[in-house]
Amino acid sequence: xxxxxxxxxxxxxxxxxxxxxxxxxxxxxxxxxxxxxxxxxxxxxxxxxxxxxxxxxxxxxxxxxxxxxxxxxxxxxxxxxxxxxxxxxxxxxxxxxxxxxxxxxxxxxxxxxxxxxxxxxxxxxxxxxxxxxxxxxxxxxxxxxxxxxxxxxxxxxxxxxxxxxxxxxxxxxxxxxxxxxxxxxxxxxxxxxxxxxxxxxxxxxxxxxxxxxxxxxxxxxxxxxxxxxxxxxxxxxxxxxxxxxxxxxxxxxxxxxxxxxxxxxxxxxxxxxxxxxxxxxxxxxxxxxxxxxxxxxxxxxxxxx
Amino acid sequence: xxxxxxxxxxxxxxxxxxxxxxxxxxxxxxxxxxxxxxxxxxxxxxxxxxxxxxxxxxxxxxxxxxxxxxxxxxxxxxxxxxxxxxxxxxxxxxxxxxxxxxxxxxxxxxxxxxxxxxxxxxxxxxxxxxxxxxxxxxxxxxxxxxxxxxxxxxxxxxxxxxxxxxxxxxxxxxxxxxxxxxxxxxxxxxxxxxxxxxxxxxxxxxxxxxxxxxxxxxxxxxxxxxxxxxxxxxxxxxxxxxxxxxxxxxxxxxxxxxxxxxxxxxxxxxxxxxxxxxxxxxxxxxxxxxxxxxxxxxxxxxxxxxxxxxxxxxxxxxxxxxxxxxxxxxxxxxxxxxxxxxxxxxxxxxxxxxxxxxxxxxxxxxxxxxxxxxxxxxxxxxxxxxxxxx
Ligand SMILES: Cc1ncc(C[n+]2csc(CCOP(=O)(O)OP(=O)(O)O)c2C)c(N)n1
Ligand code: SF4
Ligand SMILES: [Mg+2]
Numbered sequence: 001x002x003x004x005x006x007x008x009x010x011x012x013x014x015x016x017x018x019x020x021x022x023x024x025x026x027x028x029x030x031x032x033x034x035x036x037x038x039x040x041x042x043x044x045x046x047x048x049x050x051x052x053x054x055x056x057x058x059x060x061x062x063x064x065x066x067x068x069x070x071x072x073x074x075x076x077x078x079x080x081x082x083x084x085x086x087x088x089x090x091x092x093x094x095x096x097x098x099x100x101x102x103x104x105x106x107x108x109x110x111x112x113x114x115x116x117x118x119x120x121x122x123x124x125x126x127x128x129x130x131x132x133x134x135x136x137x138x139x140x141x142x143x144x145x146x147x148x149x150x151x152x153x154x155x156x157x158x159x160x161x162x163x164x165x166x167x168x169x170x171x172x173x174x175x176x177x178x179x180x181x182x183x184x185x186x187x188x189x190x191x192x193x194x195x196x197x198x199x200x201x202x203x204x205x206x207x208x209x210x211x212x213x214x215x216x217x218x219x220x221x222x223x224x225x226x227x228x229x230x231x232x233x234x235x236x237x238x239x240x241x242x243x244x245x246x247x248x249x250x251x252x253x254x255x256x257x258x259x260x261x262x263x264x265x266x267x268x269x270x271x272x273x274x275x276x277x278x279x280x281x282x283x284x285x286x287x288x289x290x291x292x293x294x295x296x297x298x299x300x301x302x303x304x305x
Numbered sequence: 306x307x308x309x310x311x312x313x314x315x316x317x318x319x320x321x322x323x324x325x326x327x328x329x330x331x332x333x334x335x336x337x338x339x340x341x342x343x344x345x346x347x348x349x350x351x352x353x354x355x356x357x358x359x360x361x362x363x364x365x366x367x368x369x370x371x372x373x374x375x376x377x378x379x380x381x382x383x384x385x386x387x388x389x390x391x392x393x394x395x396x397x398x399x400x401x402x403x404x405x406x407x408x409x410x411x412x413x414x415x416x417x418x419x420x421x422x423x424x425x426x427x428x429x430x431x432x433x434x435x436x437x438x439x440x441x442x443x444x445x446x447x448x449x450x451x452x453x454x455x456x457x458x459x460x461x462x463x464x465x466x467x468x469x470x471x472x473x474x475x476x477x478x479x480x481x482x483x484x485x486x487x488x489x490x491x492x493x494x495x496x497x498x499x500x501x502x503x504x505x506x507x508x509x510x511x512x513x514x515x516x517x518x519x520x521x522x523x524x525x526x527x528x529x530x531x532x533x534x535x536x537x538x539x540x541x542x543x544x545x546x547x548x549x550x551x552x553x554x555x556x557x558x559x560x561x562x563x564x565x566x567x568x569x570x571x572x573x574x575x576x577x578x579x580x581x582x583x584x585x586x587x588x589x590x591x592x593x594x595x596x597x598x599x600x601x602x603x604x605x606x607x608x609x610x611x612x613x614x615x616x617x618x619x620x621x622x623x624x625x626x627x628x629x630x631x632x633x634x635x636x637x638x639x640x641x642x643x644x645x646x647x648x649x650x651x652x653x654x655x656x657x658x659x660x661x662x663x664x665x666x667x668x669x670x671x672x673x674x675x676x677x678x679x680x681x682x683x684x685x686x687x688x689x690x691x692x693x694x695x
């Protein structure tokens with residue numbers, strides 16, 4: 001695992017040692033890189049019901065070294081709105097960050113998220129997407145990929161994953177981007193860019209969950225690497241909901257090794273057609289958008305380095 | 306102070322706004338707001354109020370309206386909102402969160418029947434549904450009572466001996482949409498009455514902690530015990546607030562309850578909100594005929610003022626409760642509380658009457674029929690349905 005900002009004493013780290021994350025959890029890397037990207041800035045974390053709030057451990061200890069509040073499952077963007085509104089009227093500039101699972105984002109919290117995005121609240125919203133309801137023992141969500149076995153889809157999920165990035169882009173939020181825990185520079189740059197602007201910023205991180213994915217904990221970053229290179233998890237940014245920039249094109253690495261290393265895909269081992277069809281459709285859409293609405297000439301893009 | 310003609314919604318909305326504005330030298334104020342009949346005018350009023358340091362967030366649901374209040378209160382601001390009926394039901398999860406987080410939000414509940422079937426008229430079942438949510442609850446019988454109670458609510462809620470949210474309830478339409486003359490408070494008076502809002506457990510950058518995460522059973526039990534203890538403190542704090550209110554505004558708002566003609570009464574009737582005003586007039590009429598009856602207006606529902614109620618009932622052995630709410634399979638919800646309060650007394654005859662459910666008018670005739678029924682009783686029965694149709 002990559003070390004975070006060395007100058008800080010451990011108790012001031014965003015994610016402290018002794019947190020309850022499983023070995024190989026994508027959140028562990030994501031939270032440490034978030035901390036590193038923010039440097040000396042201390043955010044407020046707003047976390048709905050999900051594994052991410054269990055991370056803190058039991059009262060009175062906390063796995064988070066920054067002010068953190070739990071919210072009800074659907075409410076993190078609403079609670080963050082209240083925090084950000086009061087911060088603004090009191091000239092407090094610490095970033096307000098929602099750290100939410102895919103259940104809280106794609107499913108139960110979607111209306112709340114949509115409304116906060118529509119109001120363009122000054123919030124950074126990060127969805128760590130483990131494609132499952134991890135906290136309750138691994139049931140399907142709107143983010144579960146087609147074919148994946150979950151506690152409630154024993155024969156494999158029959159539906160495709162929701163395109164949450166397109167949904168957020170349709171809100172014309174100032175910034176939406178995907179984050180990979182195997183692309184460190186890209187990850188840090190995107191957090192820093194998000195921090196440098198105002199308004200609603202949406203970041204989607206593919207978050208390996210060895211417990212739910214039935215994968216080896218030491219394979220998590222490799223799995224995300226394959227997901228990016230196969231085109232399953234595209235790395236891209238959307239500015240103002242209408243200017244697209246693709247950060248890394250797939251190099252046609254086969255998705256097979258991705259699914260073979262995860263027993264959640266056992267129903268489609270040797271038969272990745274449904275996932276490949278999803279990848280193709282996803283890239284037709286993305287390439288189309290990036291061609292017609294490229295980010296390169298936009299003033300927003302010019303500010304990005 | 307100026308005397309003016311105001312609707313219940315205006316009186317309540319104006320009091321919320323003045324209270325919010327009074328926190329302008331501290332962290333300011335913030336509300337999440339969402340419309341529903343019959344409270345909508347309150348959030349409309351708030352949305353147009355020129356706060357010098359405040360924001361009304363126009364959210365997509367009641368659930369988020371309370372979510373915004375939670376976030377803003379966790380940041381130290383004065384918070385408030387209003388809702389009714391299905392709006393309160395939709396908000397429920399976050400109502401409990403605000404209570405258990407001990408955030409001193411003030412919410413106006415304009416009582417309305419829960420649907421379906423859809424019915425916009427008064428019934429107290431919506432706010433009473435929140436009885437276990439760690440919120441204080443006041444029920445108001447007039448526009449003045451309402452306006453005064455809203456201001457009192459902030460003072461009690463934000464007192465560190467209490468630190469719990471408060472629901473201030475009024476009757477949908479009967480109060481919300483009718484006009485009465487009120488002595489409207491000035492901003493200066495409200496500034497003097499309400500100290501700056503200080504929330505000791507707000508999120509702090511110099512002392513980072515995780516708020517609302519996991520606790521074990523022992524800590525959870527302690528947390529509940531502390532809330533119970535704070536509910537008990539609220540009685541003292543409420544009395545202090547009444548004294549202070551009287552000094553600044555020159556009138557004394559009702560406390561936990563109001564007793565009328567109870568001293569020598571053989572039978573006592575208990576009711577809340579505007580129903581209690583009708584009841585009072587009927588008691589005056591029947592007293593003239595020599596009937597030894599009295600009444601109690603139940604104002605504070607949480608904490609339930611058991612001691613004050615027992616004192617007000619005194620030696621009387623016949624008590625009737627008028628409930629404009631219904632817990633299916635049980636009966637009236639005020640009756641359940643009164644029954645628990647009187648459970649030690651084997652000689653007590655306690656009868657429940659369900660009246661005005663779904664907003665039916667509770668007329669002097671209805672109340673006279675109840676008093677007649679009660680006067681002939683030798684034993685109590687299951688809750689009686691006593692409205693126009695049942
Ligand atoms: C209103 C409500 N319904 C259900 C739950 C139970 N619950 C807690 S966490 C969770 C799933 C969370 O899934 P996700 O958001 O993907 O986060 P993860 O646990 O995977 O990290 C569920 C269903 C709840 N806390 N609140
Ligand atoms: S169940 Fe999955 S998401 Fe939750 S802590 Fe474990 S690895 Fe992380
Ligand atoms: Mg999840």
